[in-house]
Amino acid sequence: MINKMSSSLKNKNVVRSLTVATAIAGLTACGGSHESKDMEKEKRNVVPAFDVASLDTTIAPCENFFHFSSNGWIAENPIPESEPRWGRFNELIEANNEKIKGILEEFSDKENLKKGTDEQLIGDLYHSGMDSTTIENNGLKVVEPIFEKIAAVDSREAYVDLMAELDMGIASNPFGMYVGPDSKNSTVNALHLSQSGLSLPDKDYYLKDDSASVLIQQQYQQHIAKMFVLKGDDEATAQAKAETIYNVEKAMAGNMMSRVERRNPENTYNKMSFADADALMPNISLVQYTQLSGVKADSVIVGQPDYLRALDQLFAQFPLEDWKTYSSWKVFTSAAGYLPTAFVEENFDFYGRTLGGSKEMKPRWKRVLGTTNGLSEQLGHLFVDKYFSEDSKKAVESMVEDLRSAYRERIKQLNWMGDATKQKAMEKLDAFTYKIGYPNKWKDYSDLEIVRDSYLQNVYNLGAYKTKENYAKLGKPVDKDDWFMGAHIVNAYYNPQNNEVVFPAGILQPPFYNPDADDAINYGAIGGVIGHEFTHGFDDQGSKYGPDGNLEQWWTADDRARFDTLANRLIRQYDAYEPIEGVHVNGSLTIGENIADLGGLTLGYYAYLKSREGKDPVEPIDGFTDKQRVFLGWAQVWQMHATDSYTRKQVMTDPHSPAEFRVVGPMSNMPEFKEAWGCDNTGSAMVKSGEEEQIIIW
Ligand SMILES: [Zn+2]
Numbered sequence: 001m002i003n004k005m006s007s008s009l010k011n012k013n014v015v016r017s018l019t020v021a022t023a024i025a026g027l028t029a030c031g032g033s034h035e036s037k038d039m040e041k042e043k044r045n046v047v048p049a050f051d052v053a054s055l056d057t058t059i060a061p062c063e064n065f066f067h068f069s070s071n072g073w074i075a076e077n078p079i080p081e082s083e084p085r086w087g088r089f090n091e092l093i094e095a096n097n098e099k100i101k102g103i104l105e106e107f108s109d110k111e112n113l114k115k116g117t118d119e120q121l122i123g124d125l126y127h128s129g130m131d132s133t134t135i136e137n138n139g140l141k142v143v144e145p146i147f148e149k150i151a152a153v154d155s156r157e158a159y160v161d162l163m164a165e166l167d168m169g170i171a172s173n174p175f176g177m178y179v180g181p182d183s184k185n186s187t188v189n190a191l192h193l194s195q196s197g198l199s200l201p202d203k204d205y206y207l208k209d210d211s212a213s214v215l216i217q218q219q220y221q222q223h224i225a226k227m228f229v230l231k232g233d234d235e236a237t238a239q240a241k242a243e244t245i246y247n248v249e250k251a252m253a254g255n256m257m258s259r260v261e262r263r264n265p266e267n268t269y270n271k272m273s274f275a276d277a278d279a280l281m282p283n284i285s286l287v288q289y290t291q292l293s294g295v296k297a298d299s300v301i302v303g304q305p306d307y308l309r310a311l312d313q314l315f316a317q318f319p320l321e322d323w324k325t326y327s328s329w330k331v332f333t334s335a336a337g338y339l340p341t342a343f344v345e346e347n348f349d350f351y352g353r354t355l356g357g358s359k360e361m362k363p364r365w366k367r368v369l370g371t372t373n374g375l376s377e378q379l380g381h382l383f384v385d386k387y388f389s390e391d392s393k394k395a396v397e398s399m400v401e402d403l404r405s406a407y408r409e410r411i412k413q414l415n416w417m418g419d420a421t422k423q424k425a426m427e428k429l430d431a432f433t434y435k436i437g438y439p440n441k442w443k444d445y446s447d448l449e450i451v452r453d454s455y456l457q458n459v460y461n462l463g464a465y466k467t468k469e470n471y472a473k474l475g476k477p478v479d480k481d482d483w484f485m486g487a488h489i490v491n492a493y494y495n496p497q498n499n500e501v502v503f504p505a506g507i508l509q510p511p512f513y514n515p516d517a518d519d520a521i522n523y524g525a526i527g528g529v530i531g532h533e534f535t536h537g538f539d540d541q542g543s544k545y546g547p548d549g550n551l552e553q554w555w556t557a558d559d560r561a562r563f564d565t566l567a568n569r570l571i572r573q574y575d576a577y578e579p580i581e582g583v584h585v586n587g588s589l590t591i592g593e594n595i596a597d598l599g600g601l602t603l604g605y606y607a608y609l610k611s612r613e614g615k616d617p618v619e620p621i622d623g624f625t626d627k628q629r630v631f632l633g634w635a636q637v638w639q640m641h642a643t644d645s646y647t648r649k650q651v652m653t654d655p656h657s658p659a660e661f662r663v664v665g666p667m668s669n670m671p672e673f674k675e676a677w678g679c680d681n682t683g684s685a686m687v688k689s690g691e692e693e694q695i696i697i698w
Contacts, residue, residue, distance in 0.1 A: 049517030062679035066663040069635035084357035087640025116446030118378040129368030164292035169463020171330035186549035194303035203253035223350035255310035281312040357645030376486025383488035406607040421559040431547035438487035494536035501533040520626040523608035524633020532600030598666040599698035627676040
């Protein structure tokens with residue numbers, strides 16, 4: 001992917017996207033809520049393809065290309081109070097949000113839409129979230145019966161029943177279940193079990209003992225206690241609950257697989273018979289659990305068998321009451337954002353302000369819009385009907401083929417890879433499929449119950465619906481037409497199990513794709529993004545999948561070893577980046593994305609050169625040659641800045657590097673950059689320690 005997604009999509013673990021999709025506040029790039037396609041086009045004509053006001057000409061491009069290309073924009077575009085970061089990416093998301101708001105308002109105003117239509121589902125879900133009076137009046141009405149059910153659990157057996165019930169869209173459990181492709185037989189859906197159930201963003205939040213981490217651990221416990229006091233507990237009871245919950249989660253965290261370990265699909269592929277999976281946890285009956293969920297499987301792919309064994313021990317070790325307290329917290333904290341204001345504010349204070357780095361809450365409509373993204377297929381459908389141009393689809397399709405042929409030529413001339421592996425790489429490249437804009441067929445959600453007067457109930461209904469939809473795939477062939485993102489989303493992804501690259505309509509707009517821009521800008525921006533997604537098929541993990549999307553060894557051992565050496569050098573390059581004093585990028589966590597950025601920009605550049613073959617030279621624009629403008633196109637996408645809290649969280653949890661290093665990292669490895677900008681070979685920060693040190697992978 002090009003951005004990390006905040007959604008809790010089942011089966012998201014193997015899909016690689018472009019960046020973190022946080023929602024937005026503040027400005028709009030172009031476009032109001034009810035704009036027609038024609039007006040949209042007219043406005044675009046006045047937006048320069050690359051605005052030279054974004055530049056900081058006091059910094060030499062060869063010194064720091066990120067600051068050169070972005071400081072002007074950053075100075076003019078402070079981070080809005082309700083955002084933890086702000087960039088050109090966000091401006092586009094914001095522009096899309098304004099359009100989506102128009103769609104949502106149009107349908108939420110209508111009371112008697114036909115039940116089960118996209119318009120009714122979306123309109124009524126939005127209405128229920130915007131109707132703050134009813135939300136206040138409903139109080140804890142929807143969640144209270146669940147708390148009562150938890151209180152009534154009187155045996156470990158009954159607790160397993162409870163977990164199965166919570167799994168249907170209410171709250172997460174200490175382990176998660178989903179149905180998705182079998183990575184060694186990618187046309188067949190299999191049952192997966194994985195570690196789950198923490199309430200802080202990563203296991204490291206519980207385990208680190210530096211002063212900043214200890215402070216967050218204390219603030220988290222205070223937050224839990226405050227929430228229970230709001231619910232009516234006395235101070236001492238609430239404190240005791242907070243301590244219990246923290247201890248349970250910390251014990252779980254201590255046995256979990258790290259993000260870096262989980263990146264390797266070989267680590268998480270542990271296929272076993274259902275009986276063997278059940279035997280991992282003698283104290284938690286999987287038979288009982290799956291029966292209640294209506295799931296019947298002969299085999300299970302277990303992500304983290306050691307964790308499940310340890311969890312079973314914890315299940316015996318902590319009293320049942322502690323597990324009940326833990327589950328009541330999972331229910332409470334998952335519901336908090338849909339409850340009356342007092343709960344929403346306390347929830348924001350910790351997760352938004354303390355952890356996330358935002359100063360104030362987004363307006364209600366943006367928060368509710370985030371919830372309607374749960375109906376991403378329906379929302380995407382309405383968005384595409386109103387705003388997407390088939391011309392963009394055609395243009396981008398042809399760019400995808402340009403990028404594929406640039407990749408083919410790059411593979412041919414690689415000096416570190418032998419002919420046998422090259423042949424296989426070419427087969428994989430030829431087998432890549434792509435999806436652009438929107439799905440071929442739209443899903444039917446007509447039997448989903450969405451009402452106008454209960455926001456939280458709607459969220460539960462939607463969660464249960466999607467969980468059932470996912471479980472129903474078990475035993476069926478993988479639907480290759482499935483999309484993992486709504487068509488309106490500003491992002492893109494590579495799915496190794498389908499060997500496909502996917503570009504939703506939402507990203508096919510400036511600054512990524514601008515039909516009025518010169519080709520150089522577009523090849524640097526959307527071309528770089530297409531190249532990025534292609535390269536995920538050949539990054540350190542994606543390269544373990546063959547042309548049919550199965551985990552298989554298609555490399556010779558020598559080629560693999562040379563590839564690993566290059567990747568390890570790139571890991572060390574990024575490990576050295578320090579966005580905040582004392583806080584380093586994690587080169588091992590971000591290696592897949594960094595390989596994709598390096599490969600993506602390189603491919604975008606060569607695809608551009610290929611598109612110019614046999615044509616007259618292009619005149620410079622604003623004093624920049626076309627080759628230079630390819631780099632400006634990529635850099636423009638990453639004009640972005642973030643609060644320190646956001647950056648701290650990002651380097652711990654996000655496989656994507658902070659924006660500055662998505663520009664400086666790949667460019668400093670590219671001889672093409674050095675040539676285009678005339679950077680002095682020695683002593684130039686943008687030419688990594690002399691030419692011989694540059695890392696060229698794809
Ligand atoms: Zn990516």
